[in-house]
Amino acid sequence: MKISGFQQLFSASSHSTRSFTLTAGxxxxxxxxxxxxxxxxxxxxxxxxxVGKLEAPLIVRQNYWFQVTSTEGELPHLKMISPIKQGSELVESLVQELRIEVNKESKKWLSNLVEQGHAxxxxxxNSLGNILxxxxxxxxxxxxxTYMLKLRLPLSKEVFDALKNVMGSSSFSKELQAIKEYNPNSGLGKVIDSIFFQSSGAQNEPFKKTFVNWLQATNHNEKAYQMLQHLNLFPKSKREEDVLSVASRLFTLQQSEVKAVFLAKVQESFREGFDMVRQLSQEVYEQAGEYEAFSNAWKAIDQYSNSEVIKQLMGVQRLTAFFHAFGLSQEGGGALLNLLAAEVKSVDDAGIREKMELLISRITGFQLLSQANGPxxxxxxxxxxxxxxxxxxxSIQWSGQRQENQGVNPNYCHILFYVNLEAxxxxxxxxxxxxxxxxxxxxxxxxxxxxxxxxxxxxxLVKKxxxxxxxxxxxxxxxxxxxxSIEKKMSTSSYSYRGGVDFLI
Structure with missing residues (x-):
């Protein structure tokens, strides 16, 4: 599927108005x-x-070739070249006017381009011919x-290759992993590692491991408990014994059973286990008359609150990080692309060098497909x-109203996610x-x-x-x-002229 069906779906569900730009020539x-x-x-x-103003005689229901001679002044000027008939004569007329040589297959494709409305x-x-x-x-x-024409991209082999790599069947993830494994300790390796770190949701793992280590300890685990204090989960003034004592009263358990119960909950669901610790921690603070301190402490690790967990599930923070790494954000970035370009020349392994060159081209393709179009x-x-x-x-395609900071307005936007799963x-x-x-x-x-x-x-989902x-x-x-195929229709039967002219013929 890749870009083809993905873009088609996006166009079909988009409510943006269709635009048409005339360029001299x-x-x-x-x-x-x-x-x-x-x-x-x-x-x-x-x-x-x-609507056009005529300075040449034209016949109703007749097809014509026009050449844009000027776009300056109040109205664009179009020159009528010749009347033409339907079918193959459309392309034959264009080929004669442009004085170019194309084979039969290319003529058929050009005919399709014209019917699709490409100027x-x-x-x-000639540029298309150089690529072909x-x-x-x-x-x-x-x-x-066709996409290059539609997006008005430069008709160069470099741009073509970039889009071809995006539309290719090779795995982006595997390309990244191969490059990272080649030199994991380099700056490039660390940037790629951070991309996988964001993607795996592994941000919670260090905290989770520390918490589980504390619960699994049969004796007091002072180091793990101090780390939890450092994360503001437990008050720094309270000893481990104090916390376990409060927990035993809170859940009517023996003090020795508290950790085992918590650990069972954590292994069942870390989210639920964490909520139990939140309740425990709150009880500790309240008994000490420090409820305000409790509230402030939880703000320090608020990324584990329900609201932030949902944000992570929606990928807001991860997408921001990816935009920055791939050079798609307006604030700059492009760390991955810059490092690839800097290191590719010094790589001795021909296979890795080829993967890096393909990855550079692919990320360039992302940037070419990411455009600002008016608002x-x-x-x-x-x-x-x-x-x-x-x-x-x-694959993610995101379109919406542009804000003053050049970002997409989260109140009005359209997002498409595409993934191919095994089943x-x-x-x-x-x-x-x-x-x-x-x-x-x-x-x-x-x-x-x-x-x-x-x-x-x-x-x-509604609640979250x-x-x-x-x-x-x-x-x-x-x-x-x-x-x-997405059928595009335009009805003209209900059009009524109310004055005004779009161009001059």
């Missing part, structure tokens, strides 16, 4: 739909309906080149995610947020089975989102149809 296909008084006409230009110039076609001279015109090649910001990235004992690549295969989760109201859609070939099991967690001041509007499940 562009050759565009147009059709006259209706004539108005004062030499104006309604035209369909590259799939967009516009072409001689320079663009080194690449076979496969379906993937067509798809990548909207778009981000695309892949991150490693630990599923069971295996690392999986998660479920392609899974897409669409999160649409409007005024902090969330609509969740889960797309998978086993949608009915997921719905049956997923409905059990809806109430819990409310703690973050979000409201869940609904959760829907639908099957993922492989290879389905």
């Amino acid at each position: 562009d050759h565009v296909l147009g059709r006259v739909l209706k004539l108005f008084p004062k030499q104006t006409a309604l035209l369909k230009l590259n799939g967009m309906t516009m 072409l110039t001689k320079e663009k076609v 001279a080194k690449e076979s015109l496969t379906e993937q090649t067509k798809e990548i080149l 909207l910001s778009n981000f695309y990235m892949e991150v490693p995610l630990l599923v069971g004992k295996q690392w999986r690549d998660v 479920l295969q392609d899974v897409v989760i669409s999160v649409n947020i409007q005024n902090r109201i969330i609509t969740l859609q889960i797309i998978n070939q086993y949608a009915d089975l997921l719905k049956e099991s997923g409905e059990k967690f809806t109430k819990s 989102l409310e703690e973050l001041d979000y409201q869940l509007s609904g959760v829907s499940y639908r099957p993922l149809k492989q290879g389905s």
Whole structure:
């Protein structure tokens, strides 16, 4: 699936308006739909309906090739080149006007591009030809080149390779791991290690291990207890014996049984076990008349509170770290890309060097797919995610209103997550947020089975989102149809002319 179906789903569920930019030199296909008084006409230009002022005679329902001669002044100027017919004559006319040589297969592809509404110039076609001279015109090649035209990216082999690496089947996680294992103690190795650390949710592990070590100790474990005091879990003025004494009274247990009960709870669920310790710690503070100190202490480790756990599950902090590492944040960053570029030349291992070069190209592809378009910001990235004992690549596309700090407005945005799992295969989760109201859609070939099991967690999800001041509007499940195309329709039958001109012909 990768980018192809992923981007298609994103376009289908996006409510952003379609835009069309005219650039001097562009050759565009147009059709006259209706004539108005004062030499104006309604035209369909590259799939967009516009009004033009005519200074040349045009015939209704006739197709024409136009060349954009100027975009300066009040209106863009279009020059009518020639009337054309449907079918293969469309491309033949363009080829003759541009005086270029293309084979039969390329002509067919160019015809499809025109029908999709892409403006072409001689320079663009020549650039496409330079790429095709080194690449076979496969379906993937067509798809990548179409995206480059759609996003108005430079039509260069370097940009093509970057997008090809993003759309490739190689595992991003495995590439990162191989490079990290080559030199784990280098600056690059440490940055990659931090990416996996963020992805595994391992931030809680040091605290959890310290807590479990304290519980497992048959005798007093002063070192572990002092570490818990340092984390402000227990008051520094209270001895270990004091804590266990309060706990025994609180849970009506013998003092020797307290740790065993806590340990059993922790092994069952660390979340529940931690909540029990919170209750214990609060009791200690209250008996000492230090409730305010208790509240302040818990703020120091608030990342373990319910609210913060949910934030981590939603990936807010991890995504921020990934954006920074991959150079997608507006605050700078790009540590991973910078280190790769700095170290790749000094690597002796040819295999590792090749992986590093591919990774540089791939991250560059992330950056190319992450663009600001007017009031909207778009981000695309892949991150490693630990599923069971295996690392999986998660593709994330994030689009929304751009804030003053160039970030995406969390009140109005659309997020798509894609991952391929061993049993479920392609899974897409669409999160649409409007005024902090969330609509969740889960797309998978086993949608009915997921719905049956997923409905059990809806109430819990609603509650946890409310703690973050979000409201869940609904959760829907639908099957993922492989290879389905998104039909784009534009009706002109209801168009009524109210004055104003978009361009001059």
